[in-house]
Amino acid sequence: MSRIAYVNGRYVPHADAAVHVEDRGYQFADGVYEVVLVYDGAMVDELPHLDRLDRSLGELRIAQPMTRPALRSVMRELLRRNRIRTGLIYMQVTRGVARRDHPFPKNAEPALVMTAKRIALPAAAAIENGVKVISIRDIRWERCDIKTVALLPNVLGKQQAREAGAHEAWQVDDAGCVTEGTSTNAWIVTKDGELITRSANQSILNGITRLSLLRLAEQEGLRFVERSFTLEEAKQAREAFISSATAFVTPVTQIDDAVIGNGKAGSVGLGLRRAYLDYAAGAGRTA
């Protein structure tokens, strides 16, 4: 069965999914996106993702391409046509097609593209060993709270990580504090057991999984605080991990040359990962 994509009102074979070269997403990165996890046949944190999409659109003053019920209906039809039980929905909304000129065009209609794919969850052993991250300077713009497709700095950072044999790059601001990974939020657990992640302002994307993990941490009675932490503090941490809709909780066992904890996944991260998967299979689902 071939993959099907949704492009501006039509379901088309993935290979034929195309947009005009003057779609402002292509020429100006003038668009936003969301990635929604599909877990065991249901969407996880669907409504928070759609709320954030609305917020991103609002920040850029791009009109909503369709009503929320219509959007949710397209998501479901796309899953059905692609027969996906566990995978991802990617959706992108841009300001639409217009003759190239920087200001907002007067008559463009927002464009909506949606794709879906299956994913395989990582093996338990891979999770136990954790991943390596490197640190890089955060060179991005000052509105990282908007989930835009202007992802080039993130691409360059992720590539730098891969070439260093690492899974992710943690971006470090001028104050020496970790902002976030290139596609994940960053977390540490201090030696005295406190869970820390940066508070959400314009310097990071307020991850939907990040928010779910904060709620789960509270439910589990963990001590946690949202505050900035330095790279050095992270290297001294007992545990570290990253979160995203696709990474869930992925333990970090090395930051640059520093081994974190005993070099294996820590108990707080593993506990939150289990709690998140329970949540994804239960309270977080929308059929």
Place this chain on the structure above:
Amino acid sequence: MSRIAYVNGRYVPHADAAVHVEDRGYQFADGVYEVVLVYDGAMVDELPHLDRLDRSLGELRIAQPMTRPALRSVMRELLRRNRIRTGLIYMQVTRGVARRDHPFPKNAEPALVMTAKRIALPAAAAIENGVKVISIRDIRWERCDIKTVALLPNVLGKQQAREAGAHEAWQVDDAGCVTEGTSTNAWIVTKDGELITRSANQSILNGITRLSLLRLAEQEGLRFVERSFTLEEAKQAREAFISSATAFVTPVTQIDDAVIGNGKAGSVGLGLRRAYLDYAAGAGRTA
């Protein structure tokens, strides 16, 4: 006659010019571009534009989509098919189409899109009156020297200008210095007649027209210096103007609420505009 575009090896009607939704230009702003002026049937500063395209591609480690002779041949064929005497060539190169994932894909071929359009030059009276610019904070990333399609901050800044009844927005860094406009370089002439434009580092795009103007200024025996200038210095200047391949030299007669000089185009800017148009019609041309 309908417009023709060039898309990855084919000349197609402009309306049919499309790229795949997984072109990395669309999902990651993972691409670069150039805009080349066509003036009276010939391209202006063609080779410097192609040199800068090569540099941008090199900085992002995107392979060149074709040899330079082939690229120049496509440019000429596109002009011929669109019967353009005075206009613009827009060319965009992206890292190509690949399943969505941040790192550089292993097997993607760079994608090349080229469009062309006619433009009309502004009337002399409009030039004489100059344009208004507003000042905004520069919130962009730290590699503004690369001419990428990650233009969202520029779009937002230009829109802000338009809503303020202005033509352009000058971006101001943390030190209070003007970096550049959202699609133009910024220039001032001090009260004692010195021409100033910011020196080219990673905080601005090194405009091709900017470079030509510096050479012309030298040929004309103007006193000039490449250095940063504050917004306040600009508001006190005798003259101000902006430059780009499409703006040439456009006088600025108001910055925020400050009227520049006597509120009409200044002599240094007008002289450089004439010199540039002579250059465009002569030494700067490639047939």
